[in-house]
Each structure stands twice: as structure tokens, then as C-alpha cells.
Amino acid sequence: MPSARTTGARAGARPPGAGSAARLELLEALLVASDPAQCAQRALGWLQRRAGVRRGVCLAAYAGDGPQLVPVASLGVEIDRIESFSVDLELRDHPLTRALLAAAPVMISPNGTRTAVTPLGRRDVQAIPLAPLHARDLPAGLLLVAPLTPVVAREARWLGRVLGPRLAALIAAARLEESEHRLQRERGLLSSIINTVTDPILLTDAEGRIIIANARAEALLATDDDQSEGRRRAVALNNMLFSAALSRHAMEGGEAPRHEVPLVDPVDGSDLLFELLSTLTSDARDGTGIVSILRNVTDLQRATAELEDNYRKLRQTEADARAERDRLDLVIDSVADPILVTDPGGNTVMMNAPAEHLFTSTDGTSEEVQRVVQANDAHFSSFVSNLFFEGETRRRSGRISLVDPATGAALPMEAISGKIVSGHGEVTALVTILHDRTEELERARLFEELKKASAELEAKVREATAELVRQNELLRRSHIALEQASALKSQFLANMSHEFRTPLNAILGYTSMLLKGVSGDLSSHQRRNMERIDSNSQHLLSIINDILDISRIEAGKMPLTVADFPMSELIREVLAEVEPLIARSKLTVTARVGRAQPPLRSDRQKVKQIVINLLTNALKFTPEGWVTVTAAHDTATDRVAVAVTDSGIGISPKDQAVIFEDFRQADDSPTRQYTGAGLGLAICRRLATMLEGELTVRSALGEGATFILTLPRSPKDDR
């Protein structure tokens, strides 16, 4: 808005001059004025100097949406009255509007009006219209002056005619400049707005030539000569792709308003993806154009891909977690012990099959089962809640008595609970494993029983051992007693033998002397009787000797004297000793001894005693016929066998078993035919055993007998 300034410096310096010269001067000043305010101010200054006007205001008419009168210069008026003053030209009744439309000088008198109608206050004002630039136009403004003198009126009217067109032209010029300036500013603003949009925006004509493009669009689609070959090619490619997209869009019309356009970033050569939004614009003057907005969806695509990737990963993780969970379920279900996971609220989050068996019941189950399940649950809850209350305890084991819902059997359980604590130290869950202690208790019971039984057994063993010791002691004592008895028996027998011998010695001695005629000759009758005494005494002596032998063998007091001797020699000796008996018997006695026999190593005396005994027995029990003595060495067994065979009465199988017993003969009757104590074979068998040999018999009643003495060629200790 032009504002009025009081510039009275030059006005005061010029005295009033001649009329035509002064008017010329003013015209020149008006012509060189560059703006309406300067022009109007010079005019008022001139009027003050020329006509002595003291006060005045120049109002310019501004056209537009709200045409109004606005002060552009003033003289002798308070500035505050000017600045806020304007008149709306739509108000036709305003005195100034009427003055303007009158197109002739009008006297405006404020009398009768309540407010000031002019900036000059409550005094009469001459309003002089300022001539328009073109005759048909409204006046360019009003010149308000006071006081009105004839000079003033004349000069003011002239001034109105010359100032008006000039002012109007200046105002028009100012308005044009202003509107151009505004247009420029708005265009700059618009340009910066579209340049700040990161999406490329273009306006193209019908032929696809770019009319307007923002910075981003230029970067993609425009090129300079000084840019590199690569960039120019990229831009050329982009233009081609963009044109193709535009034409495709034009052909398909509104059916597919969105098209994806792949472009290349000329700077780094990366692939970019845009979505093309095109709108047709119709302009009467410029024809049809197309506004295109390219929305960069490269990132969107990348984001979509990433999102899909993340979703896929999420699905995978979820699947993994499910698999893990399934595996975990399988593991905990495969555990025979019940496992439960409880949250801090006491709710069971998870349980395996054995736990379900104890703590859940289905709808169809009996009341009894449900009652048991509830009782189990109550016991378990109590245990678990105790642990939750114990702040620091991470682990706890305890015993719970549960009942098997299926069987009603008591289940003494060992419960082991552990808290699962999050990274923040917050208890998230409680895992409890229940272990059936029935077997453990049973084992403990069995172990106790075993211990008891073991202790009992031990006591019994101790008792038995003590008894054994006692028995052993008794046995030892009785053994000692027996040994003593045996020794006493042997001693008794030895003593008895001695006591027998002493009188027997006398009997044999006297008999012998009598038979030898020491006391004179005997009659044949006496001699026969004396011989009977002698033979009976001899028999008694042999019995005593036999008894002594047996007692010595049994007492282990029969010493062995081992030596080498030829068997043939021993048999010859025996035959020689028994010769009187053989001669008396009238039997045929033969001896057969194998040649080149190895010598026998044994107790010669004892072997001889046995053979003599066998031979005398054979002679005794063979009424007629023969007796044979043979000796043979069996190289296979390295044993020597001496056999005495007779053609005598023989021994029945029954009697063969008893003939080796003490004091036994085959004929045991008191009236037996054969004499003898019956100790001979018993002694022989004992002696054979002592010599590591054996004595056997082969016989049948009435068919003779064969007694065989078998001896090792040498005793075991010597071999």
C-alpha cells in the first residue's frame, strides 16, 4: 500500500513563480516521479507553493475485488488520520464516493454528520476528481484541499486534470509490477514445494515432452552435457522406460491407473522401482497435458521382501519351537515319573501322561475317582504353594502321599520341585517331578527283613558254631578217651600175652624135658599123653601170638622192614619150613615161579608169614589131591601175584565173605572139624593191606580154593 509522507523541504524553498513556467516545472516533476506516492506528494507540494493550500490529501482509487479510495499523499494532516483512512467504493452513499462518481469538484461539508468523512477533520473540504487515464474510466482519485480560494480552485482543477492520468498510470504500473512479483514468488514457492517432494513429479505434453519436472524427476530423466557417459545412458534408458509406461497408461486408460516402472539410478546404477500415477490435465490455452507422479516403491518392495522373509523366518521359528515342544512333550511323556509345570498363580501349565493319570479325571469317571483326583490335586497344590512362598529357595524336595485313582492304592511320592527363573529374577514357573517311593520303601522293608534274617542267621550260625565247637570238644575228648582206651587195650593185650607166656613157657618147658627123658624114660602111653599136652600148648601159643599180632597191627606198632628179595627164594624157604606138614599130609605140593622175575621190594618177614599161612590152610583143608603155589609178575600193573591153589573142600560164596573176619572159620559150629583160632586170614589180610596189597579168594564148595596175594613190586613211597 502506498503511504503519504510529508515532504515539505523543497516546497518551502521555491517562491511562487509565473503560472506557465511553474506548471511546466510541475509536469516535469510528475513525469520523473517513479511511484504514485512521490508523484502525489510533489503535486501537493506544488499546490501549497502555487496556491497557498495549507491542508490537502490525495486519494487514489484502487480497482480490484474491493475497489476503494486510499490516501497516497497528504499535506498538513496528522499522520494517524491518514494511515487508518480508506473508503470502500461499494458504499455509494459515502460523500467521497459520490464526489468521485460526480466527476466534478464537490464541496464536502462535514456538518450534520457524526463522524469525519475526510481525513481533514470537521472542516469544509473541496473534493476535486483526478482525471482518469482513459476517458471512459472512473476518475483516478480525489484531491481534497482546504481552504478553498479562487486560486486554489483554478490551480486544483488544472492539477486534477494533469495529476489524474499520471497517478493512474503509476498505480497501474505499480499494480502490474506487484502482481508479477507475486507471481514470481508463488512460482518459486511452487517449485520449491514440488522439489521437496522426493517422488519424481512431471508434467508432460501430449507428445510426452517434459514441460515441468521436479528435482528428483530431473535427476532421473534429464541430463547435462558435462555428465558421464554412464549417466547419460541411464537417463536415456529411464526416458525410454518412462515413455513406454506413459503410452501404456494412455492406452489402458483408467482401467489400470497404476503401473510399475523400473528405472535406473543414474548416480549409482542401482535398480529402482516406481509406481506411476498419471492424471490428464486439460488447459484451453496449452492443450492436454499429463501430470505424472512416480512413487518410489523400491524400498517398499524391499520392505515387502523383508517382511515376507521375516514372516517366513517367523514361521520357521514357530515350526522349530513347535517341533522342540513336541520333542519336549515326547521326552516328558516318556518319563515314567509324573512331571508337572505350574505357573506362579498355581495353575498347572503342563503335565505329562503319568501326571494326568494322577491329577485329571474325565467326565465319565466315578465320583470316587474324582474325589481321589481332587485330593491329589489339593496335596500337590499345597506343596507347590509352599515353595512359591519360600522366596529364596530354588529347589525343594518333599514327600506327598497320593492315591492312584485307578487302583486306590496309596502312592508315597518323593516330590522334587525347581523354580524356573527369568533373566530378571522373576519366577516364571515351577517344575515338579514326582517319584513313586513304593518300591524304595518296599526295598527298604525287604532290606530290613533281610538284615533281620541275616542277623538271625548269624545268631544261628554262631549257635551252631558254638555247638560244633562243643561237639568237637566232646569228640576230641572222646577221641582222646578212645585213644587212651585203645592204648589201654593194646597194653592190656601185651600184658596178657606176657602173662600167658610165662606159665606157657613153664608148661612147654616141663613137657619138653619130660619128652626128652630128663626125668627118666616114659612109657609109650605116658609119652603119647605128654605129646598131646605139648601140641595143645603149642596151639595155645600160636593163638596168643595171633592175638598179639592183631593188636600190634591195630595199634600201629607193627614195624615194616622193607628190602629187596627174590620171590622164588622166599617160596622155597616156605616149602622147606612146612615140609613136615607136607610130608604128613601125603598131598602133591608143587611150586611154579616164573623165570627172570624182578625182585620184590617189601617186608620179607610179613610176606613169608602170609604165604605160610595160606599154604598151611591149604594143607589143612585139603584131605586129598594137590596144592600148588605160583608166583607171577604182571608187567602191565607192575604187581606180583602169589596164588595158593588147592583141590580141597572149597568155600561157599556165603562163607567167602566171612573167612577174613576175626575168629571166624567157614565152619563156626562148636563141633567143627578143623582146629584153629580163625585169626590167620584176618591177620593175612591186615598184613596185605599194610604192604599196599590185597588178599582175595576164588572158590566154590567142593571144588577147592585159590587164595591170591597181590603186592606192588615196590611200595608207593619207594617209587
Add this chain to the structure above:
Amino acid sequence: MMVQGPPTLVLLVDDYPDNRDIYVQFLTYSGLRVEEAENGHQALDKAFSLRPDVIVMDLSLPGLDGWEAIRRLKQDPRTRDIPVIALTGHALAGHSKGAFDAGCDAFITKPCLPERLLDEICAIVTARPRSGGPTP
């Protein structure tokens, strides 16, 4: 027994009178001189005083027994060289061994017929002739 010189003196020691009697009768009948003793002390006394040609000693004697008597006789220079024939009714091996240990020169187990004793005396006296040798 047809040897010249004074008859052989036999000291017969036995506590059983009948046995003494048999041997005295038979040895005297056979031409020997016989002195008797019925216990160990008597035997020692007679042996020292009579210096017999041979002593027949029963081992089971009352008081001083036969083994001890033989030991003393064999320790005494007066009787050391007189042969001693031990007699016993005990047939056990220990008896003969004890007798030989004591120093006897021969050992006979009872029952012993008188002629057997005579044979034994003749054999031992002939083997160890005193001055002049044994004579019946």
C-alpha cells in the same frame, strides 16, 4: 658139649621159680653149672662174687629190673666181659631194642624151650671163649 675143662657156670636170673627150675634142671642135666638169682640186686651180687661164664637175665624183675641190671654189669669192669642173654615174655619190638641198648649180647623171646636156651648159651660161650672156654 664134650669140651674139656671146668663146666661152664651159668647165672640164671628169673623171678618165676618154675621157669628157673626148668632151666636149672635141664642145664644141670646137660652138664653145666647153674647159679640162680630171683631179682636184680641178687643177680648183681652173684655176678660180682661168682664171675659166671654167662648170665641169662629175665628182663621183668621186681626191684631192680633186667635192663638196669644189664647196664650195671656192663659198666662194671669185673663183669663187663661176661656175655648176657636177655629173656623176655614180652614179644614187642621195644623190649629187644631196650635190651641191646643196655648191652646184652643175645635176646630170646619166651616161650623158650630149655634145649633152645642151651643152644644159645653154647653158641655165645664158644664165640667168646674165656680162658679155657666153656666146658660142661
